[in-house]
Amino acid sequence: MRVFKSLLLLFLVPVVRGSMIQLKNGGYEDIVIAINPELSEDHNIIRNIQDMVKEASTYLFNATKQRFFFKAVKIIIPLHWLPKPEYLSVKTESYDKADVIVANPFLKYGDDPYTLQYGGCGEKGRYIHFTPNFLLNDNLYNIYGSRGTKVFVHEWAHLRWGVFDEYNNDAPFYVSVNSGNASVEATRCSADVTGKYILQSCTGKSCMTRECKYDQQTKLYEAGCKFIPNKTQFSPASIMYMQSLPSVVEFCDQSTHNENAT
Numbered sequence: 001m002r003v004f005k006s007l008l009l010l011f012l013v014p015v016v017r018g019s020m021i022q023l024k025n026g027g028y029e030d031i032v033i034a035i036n037p038e039l040s041e042d043h044n045i046i047r048n049i050q051d052m053v054k055e056a057s058t059y060l061f062n063a064t065k066q067r068f069f070f071k072a073v074k075i076i077i078p079l080h081w082l083p084k085p086e087y088l089s090v091k092t093e094s095y096d097k098a099d100v101i102v103a104n105p106f107l108k109y110g111d112d113p114y115t116l117q118y119g120g121c122g123e124k125g126r127y128i129h130f131t132p133n134f135l136l137n138d139n140l141y142n143i144y145g146s147r148g149t150k151v152f153v154h155e156w157a158h159l160r161w162g163v164f165d166e167y168n169n170d171a172p173f174y175v176s177v178n179s180g181n182a183s184v185e186a187t188r189c190s191a192d193v194t195g196k197y198i199l200q201s202c203t204g205k206s207c208m209t210r211e212c213k214y215d216q217q218t219k220l221y222e223a224g225c226k227f228i229p230n231k232t233q234f235s236p237a238s239i240m241y242m243q244s245l246p247s248v249v250e251f252c253d254q255s256t257h258n259e260n261a262t
Helices: 043-063 132-136 138-144 147-161
Strands: 002-007 022-024 027-029 031-035 072-077 100-102 114-116 127-130 173-178 181-186 195-203 206-211 226-229
Touching: 027 072, 031 043, 043 072, 043 132, 043 147, 114 147, 127 132, 127 147, 132 138, 138 147, 181 195
Parallel strands: 002 072, 031 072, 031 100, 100 127
Antiparallel strands: 022 027, 114 127, 173 181, 195 206, 195 226
């Protein structure tokens, strides 16, 4: 896979309408990743973007049963960064129409990677947002997983295919009936992801955790209950539920989709 870099020259950029991504023989081309013009120069950002895309290409190829990969990506670099011989002038690319932006965080998200999605399921997103700290701080691996093999592919599914996360903060639990026996389960895909149901309560700086209690009125767990996945898992799905789990290498499909979950 080749990663192309280009220098942002604002006075040469015409108006561009929408993404220019093309899919040719399974390879995504003309993906534009743009660094915000206000960011200070740091070539580690460029290097880590390149590494992220290379890792993500292999991961996407395997996760989609060898159907898709990343073939060509362009990185738009701020004009005030020092020029280099390998930089090229932009043609029709621009920061405002980029597929992925690298910019300082919005207060709502902090360093959380996210994809701006206006439409419903199946409708493409507007852009993916990574912060400089996310790209530079390796300590965030424990929270999000690998940038390329986990996070970028997760966000790409939001952006390109209009897929949503496979958890539900509004309805975190549901009643599952298997073999005539009812049980409360966390909303997730797949249901093979194991874990514990924990409630944390804090007084000042002191916090305590305990197992969640069953609520007779709602027939679910009590308010504030959280599902905490076990560190050791064997389920390969799903990238859209908790991609940071080491065992996760697949999207949910018909064989692993949890139809009972909300």
